[in-house]
Every structure is written in C-alpha cells, then in structure tokens.
Amino acid sequence: MADILALFLDPAVWAALVTLIVMEVVLGIDNLVFVSILSNKLPLHQRQKARRLGIGLALAMRLVLLSMIAWIVGLTAPVFNLGIVGPPDSHGEPSFETMFSWRDLILFAGGLFLVWKATREIHQTVDVDPAHEGLGAKAALGFGAAIVQIILLDLVFSIDSILTAVGMTDHLPVMVVAVIVAVMVMLLAADPLADFIHHNPSVVMLALGFLLMIGMVLIAESFGAHIPKGYIYAAMGFSAGVESLNIWSRRTRARKEAALLARTRSPEA
Template sequence: MLELFLQPEALMIFATLFALEVVLGVDNIVFISVLCERLPLHQRKMARNLGIALAVVARIGLVFSISWVMSLTQPLVNVLSYDFSGRDLIMIGGGAFLLAKSLKELWMCFSHTHQQQASTVRAGIALVLLQIVAVDAVFSMDSVITAVGLTSEVPLMVAAILASAVIMVLCAEKINDYVMRYPGLKTLALLFLVMLGGMLMAEGFAIHLNKGYVYFAMAFGLIIETCHIVLKKQNKKIIRRVYPQPCGWAIKAK
C-alpha cells in the first residue's frame, strides 16, 4: 500500500482529492457553525468536533459503498417524461433542506426578535448532529462520485478524507469564531449556504452550473467584508488616539 503513495500519478490524484475534500470541509464548517450557534455555549465545541468526526465517518462509509453510490446514478422514477435517479432525489431533498435552513437563519438574523429567540429556543445536540450528518451526506455524494471518476483506489480516497479532516479540526474553531464574531461574515456565510442549496437542487434537476463562479463570488465578497473589518478597526484606533479619555469632558464638567 505504501508503494501506491510513492507513485507520481497517485500523488497528483491524492492532491486533487485532498483539495476537493478541503473545499467540502469549508462548506461543512460554515454549516456546522450556524447549527451549533443554537446550542448552549458549553456544548458548542463538543458538538462541532463530533459533527466533523461524524461527517468524516459518513464520507468514508460512502467511499466503501462505491458500488451502491454509483447505482444511485441510474434512473429511478419518471415524472413528466423526466428521469430522476436516486442521486437526483437526494440532491433535490438535501438542497431544499439546506436552502430552507439557511433562509430561516437569515430571517432570524434580520428579525428584531432574534436575540429573544436565540436565548429561549435551543436545539438538542442530537438533532444538531443528525442535521450535520444528513447535509454532509448530500455534500459528499458529488465528491465521492467525482473521486471515483479520478481513481478506483480506495486507500487514496480515505487518505484524502482523513488528511482534510485534520485541516477541518485545526481550522474549525477559528472559522467559527470569525463567522460568529462579525455579523457581516455570518450573513455572507448564510448567503453562501443559500447558493449551495440552490445549486444542489439545480443539479438534481440536471441543470449543471459551474461551482467555480459561486466560490469566486463568495471569495470576492469575503475580501470586501475583510476590508470593511480592517477599516473599522483602523477607525477605532484613530478615535482612541484622538480621544484617549472619552470620559474626561464629563469629569471636567463636574
């Protein structure tokens, strides 16, 4: 098995699969961060790590069920002269769930009663983990099918998934902190999930869209939001420099 990883062609395939899994991992971390926000503070880190672990297990399980996954590409039902495979139905259902969940979170962000709902409505950790695994299975379906198109070597696929899992665990907390600390980043993340949900549904209806455009648009939005955050911090520093003692006037007035 070690000889397999020493072959130049295998290393190229591993690098491609690793990049694919890292991109998928970012999607997962954003979704996990949004879901875990509904949990009490002391449960969020545990739920996030458990969610990542279960997501990795689900992906590896799909890899070892390649024959079943590939059978999902065969026509299953016919509706109005359109053939839908098992994969199409999973994509449509998963995309609809992701779209509905993201839109609901966006609505709560812009709602005046968001803080009240967040403090009174708390999801159970089991329900959160179940949603993470369900959505990750939908995300993973395409990546596994793509991986099968690149190679038939299961060890390469499993190694890429495990390597990306390490990156996810190392970056999850930082990404979660940034997404939750800055409202603009959270809104951008939710809009990203809305677009992903729409794209998954489109894939289910055989409307193939280039995901590169979505990632480029979100990267551009991330750059703009980062510039806003940096400028805001610089403005605060300038204000502190000009007015080092904001309460001084009140003291003199007394």
C-alpha cells in the same frame, strides 16, 4: 500492504492524491460553514463538542460510503423520468432534464433543506424577537436538534464528496487518504472559523447567503443543470474578500475613534 506501498511510489498517484485533497477541502467548506453556524446557536459549553461530533460523523460517513463504492456509483442510475428536457446550452447539451437518480433526489432534498434553513436563519437574524433579546444563556437550538441537522447535511455532502473522489481516481487507498486529510483540515479549521463568525455578526449574513446559494446549486444539479464549481467558489471568495475589507475598515475606524477619545479625555485626567 506491499501493493499499497507500490501504489504510492507512483508519481501520478501522488498528483491525483494532492488534487483530490484540494477538491475535498474545497467541497468541505460548505459542510464546515453549516456546522459553524449551527454550533454557534448552542450554549458556549456545547459548541466545540457539537463541531467535533459533527465533523467526526462526516468522516465516519465518508469512510462508510467509501466501503460501499459500488452502491454509491449505482445511485447515479436513473430511477424515473418525467420526460421534460430543457433547451440546449452552448455545448449542445440540455440545460436541464428531469431524469432523476437517487443521487439527484438526495441533492434535491438536501438543497431544499439548505434553502429552508438559510431562509429561516436570515429571517431570525433580521426580525429579532424583542422578548428573547438579552437571553444569551438560553440556547437558540437544542443539542440533539443541531446534531440531527448536521447529520442530514453530512449525508448530502458526503455523497457528493465520494462521487467526486470516484470521478478523479480508481484507487480506494487514495480516496481514503484524501478524505481523512480533508476532514482533519476541517477539524482544525472548525473552531477558528466558528469563533470568527461569532465575533463578526455581519459575516453570519454572508455565510447564510452562501448556504442559500449552495442550496440552490444543489437543486439545480438535481435537475441536471451543471454549474461549474469554480464560478461558485470564486463568487464566495470575492464576497469574503470584500467583507474582510469591511471588517478591517470598521476595526481601523474603531481604533482611531478610541485613540481620539483617549486624547480628548487626557487633559481632564
């Protein structure tokens, strides 16, 4: 305990902790969007339970993986190599390569799952089956199936999260605190985000587009093609900002139309 207290008296440790918390929260956005979209397909009384269970499992998984850091780091060791190397990029590094580690295989499988899931959800959103319209009380997804899918993606995002933590600090207590704080932020944001997505159907398509992009990024990273996360989240932030303006515009127009309709009907009253 004395060693931990001494560790947190170091200003450099606090700087690393704040930086790591921010990184973990940003990485957790992907996980949170997926959980929100899946939970919104459940009956109303099961949604909050699914979100809390999914995020709780994400925390448990991250803490378990932190206790197995040596094994996690070992996942980056090459398992096999297909011997294909892409042309050099602007830094002289190969643009892609086919030397796969267990981490690469997990990212590849997780990316494929995200691409498949996002594509399927987009298809269901665009091509609505008339036979199932109006059946709001009927679950579009079973509770068990939703939890299984959340667990699968929790595993992929947890491994990525822990490897990010290992790359930023050598202190296990700092990693544990950062992961717990980041997951608590996810837990607080889960219900408002899910409700916002539910009440703004156009945001669902945007979120599915994010998941599709994230899936492609995971697949690219499994082949050694490094895509700076800043570009990805800047694109997501810009898209979210444009959609926020669209929502604001629609609400303003709706209020004006409602006020005009009220003034039109007032003489008749």
